[in-house]
Amino acid sequence: MRSRCIISILIFVSVYTGIGCRVFNEPEPAVDLLLITIDTLRQDHLGCYGFPMPVTPEIDSLSKRHRLYSRCMSSATYTNPAHASLLTGRYPSHHGVRSNFKRIRDEAILIQEIFRTHGYQTAAFISGAPLKAGICGLNRGFSHYDDTLTQTQKKLSPCPLESASDGDRNLQNKLVLPEYEFNIRDGESTLRAVTDWLKTVDQDTPIFLWVHFYDPHGPYAPDKEIDRCFYIPDSPCDDNLKIPDTVLIPPYQKVDGVTDIDWYHAMYCGEIKYVDRCTGTLMRTLTGCRIHPLVSVITADHGEDFGEHDLYFDHGSNVYEPSLAIPLLFCGKNAEWTVGISSELVHIIDIFPSVISTMGFENMPVDGVDFLHPGPGVGNNNRFLYAETKPQFPNQRSKRVFCVRTEDYKYIYRDDPNESELYRMDGFENEHVNCIRSHFEIAETLRGACSEWYRHIGKDGEAGSIENIDSKVHEGLKALGYSN
Numbered sequence: 001m002r003s004r005c006i007i008s009i010l011i012f013v014s015v016y017t018g019i020g021c022r023v024f025n026e027p028e029p030a031v032d033l034l035l036i037t038i039d040t041l042r043q044d045h046l047g048c049y050g051f052p053m054p055v056t057p058e059i060d061s062l063s064k065r066h067r068l069y070s071r072c073m074s075s076a077t078y079t080n081p082a083h084a085s086l087l088t089g090r091y092p093s094h095h096g097v098r099s100n101f102k103r104i105r106d107e108a109i110l111i112q113e114i115f116r117t118h119g120y121q122t123a124a125f126i127s128g129a130p131l132k133a134g135i136c137g138l139n140r141g142f143s144h145y146d147d148t149l150t151q152t153q154k155k156l157s158p159c160p161l162e163s164a165s166d167g168d169r170n171l172q173n174k175l176v177l178p179e180y181e182f183n184i185r186d187g188e189s190t191l192r193a194v195t196d197w198l199k200t201v202d203q204d205t206p207i208f209l210w211v212h213f214y215d216p217h218g219p220y221a222p223d224k225e226i227d228r229c230f231y232i233p234d235s236p237c238d239d240n241l242k243i244p245d246t247v248l249i250p251p252y253q254k255v256d257g258v259t260d261i262d263w264y265h266a267m268y269c270g271e272i273k274y275v276d277r278c279t280g281t282l283m284r285t286l287t288g289c290r291i292h293p294l295v296s297v298i299t300a301d302h303g304e305d306f307g308e309h310d311l312y313f314d315h316g317s318n319v320y321e322p323s324l325a326i327p328l329l330f331c332g333k334n335a336e337w338t339v340g341i342s343s344e345l346v347h348i349i350d351i352f353p354s355v356i357s358t359m360g361f362e363n364m365p366v367d368g369v370d371f372l373h374p375g376p377g378v379g380n381n382n383r384f385l386y387a388e389t390k391p392q393f394p395n396q397r398s399k400r401v402f403c404v405r406t407e408d409y410k411y412i413y414r415d416d417p418n419e420s421e422l423y424r425m426d427g428f429e430n431e432h433v434n435c436i437r438s439h440f441e442i443a444e445t446l447r448g449a450c451s452e453w454y455r456h457i458g459k460d461g462e463a464g465s466i467e468n469i470d471s472k473v474h475e476g477l478k479a480l481g482y483s484n
């Protein structure tokens, strides 16, 4: 409690003495802030990032009004650690959320607290159980935190094989999604809640609005009219795309009788198309009813694996690019912001200081850097960026996996040095060529950096456990694969 009082005083002093803060001294037109996070959205599945199928027409269109960061990584491949990093600008070891069952530390400053102190109406609408206020604590600083997850079961997917051959049609009788209790809210329901809230909001007061969509997270079950769009039965390549018998598929994803990776992938693409439509509607709704200029950020917490590294239809057990790379579209306020594509290597922890910077607020000490004002740390080859995760499967011996990323390399650190990996980073495909033996000196340097970081975490990284999660919520999370 004492630390929170000190933080409040610091923010108050910063704002009302005008130290480095031009909002009070030099009044500017009010600006609204919209933050959209799309859970489990792979960076390479957006058209504006080069995806060949028409999955994201709305976001592709929005990308023309945003700056697209082509190399953005998350801090973790789980929902809560990544979102906590986004909202604090800190690594999980600093904000304390190192799994989906940890609460944010009391002393961590959340970006919405800063906006609220600057007179903003702050609201969040979340769509997945891990981000419920009682679990993550990320509701602090929001005057309205809507985590009403009324849907206890994901809508079941109708069979996508109506136009298929007789053999495939026989299969449709077997397509049954397992019935788990899910605490979720689909994108359209979340949109309705946002729209209702916007009707109550005072136009004279700027808003900080965070909307979290959860639809691409498994189980993949897109709307009926969407889910046939991306599946081509009887593909000649199918023999190469069967799920190997030896791999584990998350129970919430497994559909009896379906072994075609293309089918799961098509359903995932359908979910992205659905959430893309919601994103476009949200943007039009907001710009249609608000009079203020808008700063907007569209990003994700993590991606999803489709077998690239023996992980199927899941995330969280590794730190490879399919799960770690995230999209980032940023529309700022001031002259330093421009549209186009940036190839700078940036991190989810950089969003906090960049948003604060474009608003003209006084920045706080954070782990990230302001990518709108490149200086030491951004735009050069010296930056070391970290991420971590905690593998779930019993056949993975390391308790935690870390990685350090530089401009050209990615080093993956495991408990056993013999399991460590080094990759040249020019694209996803290069994570299949472990060059640790041929680039020994680089590997040693990055291992040293990772080892130092690991030691730091060892004394500082565990905090904020939740001891009394409601048992029903706990079971729902477990059903969605949140076992940590």
Ligand SMILES: [Zn+2]
Pocket: 039, 040, 078, 079, 080, 301, 302
């Ligand atoms: Zn997530």
